[in-house]
Amino acid sequence: xxxxxxxxxxEVDLTRGNIERVETDPGDTELYMGxxxxxxxxxxxxxxxxxxxxxxxxxxIFGAGLxxxxxxxxxxxxxxxxxxxxxxxMAFSMMGGFWAPELKYAGYDKVILRGKSPDLVYLWINNDKxxxxxxxxxxxxxxxxxxxxxxxxxxxxxAQVAAIGLAGENRVYFASIEQGKSSAxxxxxGAVMGDKGLKAIAVRGTKDIHIARPAEFMELCNxxxxxxxxxxxxxxxxVMPILAGLGSPQExxxxxxxxxTENFMWGNSRIRRxxxxxxxxxxxxxxxxxxxKTRLVSCxxxxxxxxxxxxxxxxPTYMMKCFTKLTxxxxxxxxxxxxxxxxxxxxxxxxxxxxxxQVMAFAIELYENGILTDDDLPGWPSDSEGRFYWLLDRIxxxxxxxxxxxxxxxxxxxxxxKGAEAYAHNNIKKHEQLPLKLSMLNPIYFLMxxxxxxxxxxxxxxxxxxxxxxxxxxxxxxxxxxxQVPDEKFKQYFLDWELRGENSIPYYPTxxxxxxxxxxxxxxxxxxxxxxxxxxxxxxxxxxxxxxxxYPKFISSGxxxxxxxxxxxxxxxxxxxLVRAVNISRGMRRKxxxxxxxxxxxxxxxxxxxxxxxxxxLKGWNNEGIPTKESLHELGLDYVSEEFVKRGILKDSEDxxxxxxxxxxxxx
Ligand code: SF4
Numbered sequence: 161x162x163x164x165x166x167x168x169x170x171e172v173d174l175t176r177g178n179i180e181r182v183e184t185d186p187g188d189t190e191l192y193m194g195x196x197x198x199x200x201x202x203x204x205x206x207x208x209x210x211x212x213x214x215x216x217x218x219x220x221i222f223g224a225g226l227x228x229x230x231x232x233x234x235x236x237x238x239x240x241x242x243x244x245x246x247x248x249x250m251a252f253s254m255m256g257g258f259w260a261p262e263l264k265y266a267g268y269d270k271v272i273l274r275g276k277s278p279d280l281v282y283l284w285i286n287n288d289k290x291x292x293x294x295x296x297x298x299x300x301x302x303x304x305x306x307x308x309x310x311x312x313x314x315x316x317x318x319a320q321v322a323a324i325g326l327a328g329e330n331r332v333y334f335a336s337i338e339q340g341k342s343s344a345x346x347x348x349x350g351a352v353m354g355d356k357g358l359k360a361i362a363v364r365g366t367k368d369i370h371i372a373r374p375a376e377f378m379e380l381c382n383x384x385x386x387x388x389x390x391x392x393x394x395x396x397x398x399v400m401p402i403l404a405g406l407g408s409p410q411e412x413x414x415x416x417x418x419x420x421t422e423n424f425m426w427g428n429s430r431i432r433r434x435x436x437x438x439x440x441x442x443x444x445x446x447x448x449x450x451x452x453k454t455r456l457v458s459c460x461x462x463x464x465x466x467x468x469x470x471x472x473x474x475x476p477t478y479m480m481k482c483f484t485k486l487t488x489x490x491x492x493x494x495x496x497x498x499x500x501x502x503x504x505x506x507x508x509x510x511x512x513x514x515x516x517x518q519v520m521a522f523a524i525e526l527y528e529n530g531i532l533t534d535d536d537l538p539g540w541p542s543d544s545e546g547r548f549y550w551l552l553d554r555i556x557x558x559x560x561x562x563x564x565x566x567x568x569x570x571x572x573x574x575x576x577x578k579g580a581e582a583y584a585h586n587n588i589k590k591h592e593q594l595p596l597k598l599s600m601l602n603p604i605y606f607l608m609x610x611x612x613x614x615x616x617x618x619x620x621x622x623x624x625x626x627x628x629x630x631x632x633x634x635x636x637x638x639x640x641x642x643x644q645v646p647d648e649k650f651k652q653y654f655l656d657w658e659l660r661g662e663n664s665i666p667y668y669p670t671x672x673x674x675x676x677x678x679x680x681x682x683x684x685x686x687x688x689x690x691x692x693x694x695x696x697x698x699x700x701x702x703x704x705x706x707x708x709x710x711y712p713k714f715i716s717s718g719x720x721x722x723x724x725x726x727x728x729x730x731x732x733x734x735x736x737x738l739v740r741a742v743n744i745s746r747g748m749r750r751k752x753x754x755x756x757x758x759x760x761x762x763x764x765x766x767x768x769x770x771x772x773x774x775x776x777x778l779k780g781w782n783n784e785g786i787p788t789k790e791s792l793h794e795l796g797l798d799y800v801s802e803e804f805v806k807r808g809i810l811k812d813s814e815d816x817x818x819x820x821x822x823x824x825x826x827x828x
Contacts (some may be wrong), residue, residue, distance in 0.1 A: 170268045280296055421437050491520060
């Protein structure tokens with residue numbers, strides 16, 4: 161008997177139209193959990209480092225997290241993994257909503273897609289009956305519209321549908337996969353789905369998921385629910401609203417946007433507008449949001465209500481999620497009404513709500529600086545809002561300049577030339593980042609940004625406060641009930657963190673402390689991504705209901721896998737290292753572990769080098785950022801080091817690199 165998971169994957173060959181139900185190895189679950197962990201193992205084994213993102217060999221894997229479909233609150237994430245057209249590295253984007261639990265109830269843990277369909281199709285998974293169906297009539301349809309049309313034609317309103325819009329069909333590098341109340345947006349995974357000729361996957365399941373020790377498991381679930389209530393009634397004082405509570409419902413409920421509008425950058429991540437948030441703006445934006453918002457909505461089995469349905473007269477209703485509320489507004493230097501309107505069209509087209517606005521703001525900046533001209537932009541409107549619509553329509557159709565911009569700022573700048581690369585200034589690993597430009601280097605964020613491979617917009621932050629609290633009493637109050645820490649030392653790190661003086665950034669937290677903090681943060685994100693837990697209840701907020709102390713109990717009683725903190729930490733390290741290994745085999749090295757040059761005004765090259773060196777060491781990576789043979793062995797990943805030796809990435813006799821490799825990196 162398999163617990164929590166179904167023990168079966170669906171393997172779909174889109175070239176041949178072949179569908180197989182394949183039993184999985186329970187040993188893999190024990191070592192790699194589910195979701196991201198086992199997705200990565202499959203990508204490592206089956207997609208060669210030479211495989212192009214748009215090749216039939218590239219896989220597109222929809223993996224439900226290990227605990228999805230169980231009663232664990234907020235456990236509903238689908239982890240979609242593939243090779244990204246934008247970064248050319250492994251992408252693993254998460255979507256919430258209802259899709260993953262439904263897949264489990266249909267009897268599968270993953271859908272693994274390979275090959276390419278010659279015609280546009282969709283996949284219909286109805287418990288044991290799985291079929292590939294013609295989707296030619298859905299060509300060009302919006303992602304949300306497609307889901308509705310499929311539900312109607314199947315006469316199955318309860319089917320959960322993940323679909324792409326025009327952007328995915330046309331292989332826009334920042335195309336998303338939309339799923340009603342959520343989306344998987346980062347890394348251009350929608351483009352890979354479009355390349356495979358797959359418009360949507362509809363799923364309906366009515367089976368049960370077995371729990372190893374149900375009474376124990378339910379008790380844990382009830383404890384979590386109780387704690388969520390406590391946290392909701394006791395927001396953390398002194399931090400921004402989104403970190404004071406859990407999840408991200410604040411974005412839809414709280415209308416005070418002073419923090420975002422005055423601290424994040426506007427336009428192409430250029431302008432900070434101090435003093436923007438005045439009474440007049442607050443009144444206007446509150447009215448706009450209140451008039452547009454029809455209902456607050458949650459993902460499967462979650463009380464948090466992070467999303468909202470938005471209905472604007474004359475436009476179809478759509479779902480708004482998190483900070484996308486402001487991304488179009490701020491990139492276009494416009495107002496909230498514009499942002500909510502264009503987001504409706506963008507959701508139907510299926511584009512990443514973070515990258516798309518930045519790409520458009522980038523194009524406007526190129527025009528203003530004479531790099532793009534009227535010849536490149538026939539019919540170019542004169543106002544910013546008009547330009548955004550104009551650009552969006554052309555990008556998703558890959559028309560004219562839209563064809564170039566559809567590859568994202570990094571690749572578009574290369575193709576445009578004439579100095580355009582200086583304007584693609586907000587990328588990490590070729591991918592658009594959160595529009596933030598700050599003053600003093602923060603060592604924690606430096607490590608997160610430079611070494612992160614998740615490419616999520618919040619990086620791998622969470623758990624540890626973003627900044628010190630001004631007074632020691634406030635810090636003492638904060639650490640009092642901070643039981644989520646994996647080690648008591650984190651409390652001391654925070655207690656001693658000051659706004660100014662010796663114990664302030666950039667030299668405090670010290671290099672060693674910074675490495676510990678980032679490692680903890682990353683571990684929690686990777687555990688969530690394997691279990692299918694929403695980071696809004698675990699890795700992202702402060703003092704979350706799920707943490708390193710109760711997760712092993714959930715896994716033991718839910719999945720029947722004998723688990724403790726050390727074993728879970730080791731499992732997370734194992735598949736995190738495997739993600740790195742996939743990317744290393746695709747050419748990623750230390751030179752790629754860097755933040756945008758202008759992210760901080762005050763940089764400290766020596767400290768940054770020291771941070772990277774120490775973090776690599778902690779992670780078991782050599783100076784080039786390559787996992788060493790020794791650490792791979794310790795994690796049971798000898799098969800990776802064998803491959804690395806075969807490919808000349810590591811030497812047979814020793815771990816390559818050390819001083820020699822470091823010197824090479826610094827010169828390049
Ligand atoms: S916390 Fe919010 S985003 Fe997370 S599962 Fe719940 S409703 Fe969805």
